[in-house]
Amino acid sequence: MTEKTYHHGDLKNALIQAGIEILAKEGVAGLTLRKVARRAGVSHSAPYAHFPDKQSLIAAISTEGFNQLYTLLDAAILANTADPRQQLIAGTRAYTQFAIDHTDTFKIMFSSALEKEKEYPAFVEISQKTFERVVDVVRACQSAGVIRPGSPELLAVTIWGQVHGIISLALEGQIPHLVLGEHSIQEIVSFALGQMLQSQ
Amino acid sequence: MTEKTYHHGDLKNALIQAGIEILAKEGVAGLTLRKVARRAGVSHSAPYAHFPDKQSLIAAISTEGFNQLYTLLDAAILANTADPRQQLIAGTRAYTQFAIDHTDTFKIMFSSALEKEKEYPAFVEISQKTFERVVDVVRACQSAGVIRPGSPELLAVTIWGQVHGIISLALEGQIPHLVLGEHSIQEIVSFALGQMLQSQ
DNA sequence: ATATTATCTTGACACTGTCAAGATTTGGCC
DNA sequence: GGCCAAATCTTGACAGTGTCAAGATAATAT
Incomplete structure (x- = not known):
């Protein structure tokens, strides 16, 4: 069509x-x-x-990428409504898998729109919506005693940042063979998240 | 000259x-x-x-950026030889400050060289050397009981990934005002690191 | 049905990365 | 010192890029 x-x-x-x-x-x-x-x-x-220009097309592509990411993330979370901790794990896994499956879309989503980002409302909206979804899960985890009290937004940034950072480093070939040779990206991310949850 | x-x-x-x-x-x-x-x-x-081409110039610029980063990182670590935990904190702070002070150099270091990265030995070398420096500190922290036992390389990836991820999200404007309005990047990174160290 | 508007094409512009050919300078070697 | 080869730099060209202006064509509204 x-x-x-x-x-x-x-x-x-x-x-x-x-x-x-x-x-x-x-x-x-x-x-x-x-x-x-x-x-x-x-x-x-x-x-x-x-x-109006190339930037705008890139913004639209990024927005579409975020929509797909949100869909995957949301599905992973909804598939584990019983267990907040599992929601976080599944969500993280979905996020990571999206980055692996759509590497260059992922890269452009988090690199090019740049400072002009705020000029594209649809992008800002889905981007915030995605973040809010993470915050939701963090809140649920807090209620369940899986994550300690405190600003759920700040904690979400912390967790999201870690996952995002490991993925970014991996995609740019910055993680040494010593590590990537023995563990997949999913394993490393999973290990990091486990560590993080342990500290709550 | x-x-x-x-x-x-x-x-x-x-x-x-x-x-x-x-x-x-x-x-x-x-x-x-x-x-x-x-x-x-x-x-x-x-x-x-x-x-030979533009990529090669970019690789050289990135290499120089890594050299500067390494110098700052090393200085921060050497200034705190007495306390491994403090070395980690100071190193993280230096890393973050470099990203803030040289945003676009930082971005290009971690974005463009891409898969051809391995074609530039000088880049690979300083990049690995920098990572090794982080691993050193992790090992020192382990000896001091600040970080639990386990592969120091994997733990280093975990910590570096978190710091790097938070910085990346911040530079791309992905951290919501709710959070960035109340805390500086340094504060967020510091908070995250504190959380991480607490789990060890 | 006609006029306005949205959409698309054609042609141009300055700018980019890259290469080939030539000029200029340097350094090694007699 | 003077010559030859290599390194370095300039000039000019090429295809490809983002963007804009003018015109053609289709859709919509009246």
Whole structure:
């Protein structure tokens, strides 16, 4: 339903989709406005009818990435409503898996929008919503005595930061073979989270 | 001693320096080979006598960034030889401060070299050396009973990952105002580290 | 049905990374 | 010292990029 349409269809979504595909196949460096247009079967400046500039397309792609991430995260959390600790573990696992499965989308989500980030309300919204979901779980963990009292937002930043940091270092090849040779990313993240929960 | 030299001098270092300056003033997006050449007072393709391509220049800039980071980190550690826990705290603080003071250099160090990273031995070396320094401190902490036994490399990844992750999220504007409004990055990192040490 | 608007194409511009060819300088070697 | 080879730098070119202006085409509203 996104490609049949005659002279134009919902190009906007087609462009976002094309961008995600290029990202997956050619990486961040291969993501070009003209290439996206080509892949969507449209002239090189057609995208300007839908996005004021490249940054804006990237923001849309990032937003879509966050939507997918949120969906996965939410599903993982909902699948473990009985046990807050398990919600945190499953959520973390989902987050990590998303980064592994969509490496370059993940990279662009957390790198390019930059300071102009606030100019894209949809991005800000889903980004905050995602964070809020983490805070929810932290609160549940606090109620269950799994995490000690204190600002759930601050604690969420702490936990999210650790998971995010380990993933980032791994994706950039910064984790030495000594470690990555013996443990998968999931294992390292899981170990770190376990350590963190132990201190509560 | 880097600029007097007649027709050419040690252009290589001048280019690296120019790159760092541009990074500081115009950000990652503003870092252009031709701009670097211009700033070094040289023609647009002069850099090719010293770097095979742009990636290589970026690798050199990143390497220099790591050298500076290592120096700061090492100084912080050496200033607290009496107390391993304090070494970890001071090292973390130095790392964080470097990221704050040289945001775009920090970003490029951990983002662009990418998979080709292994093609730049100097980068790999200082990068590993820096990590080893963290491992050293972790070992000292273990000896002092500040950190529990276990693979110091894995524990180092855990700690470094957390610090790095919080910094990354902060630099990308991903930490909500609820948190960043009340605490500085240094405070958040410090809080996280304190939490981590408590679990040992 | 016509006029307005949204969408898309074509063509251009400055800028980028990169390469080839030539000029200039340096250093080693007689 | 003077010459030759290598290193260094300049000039000019190329394809590719993001972006904009002008025009063509389709959809929508009246």
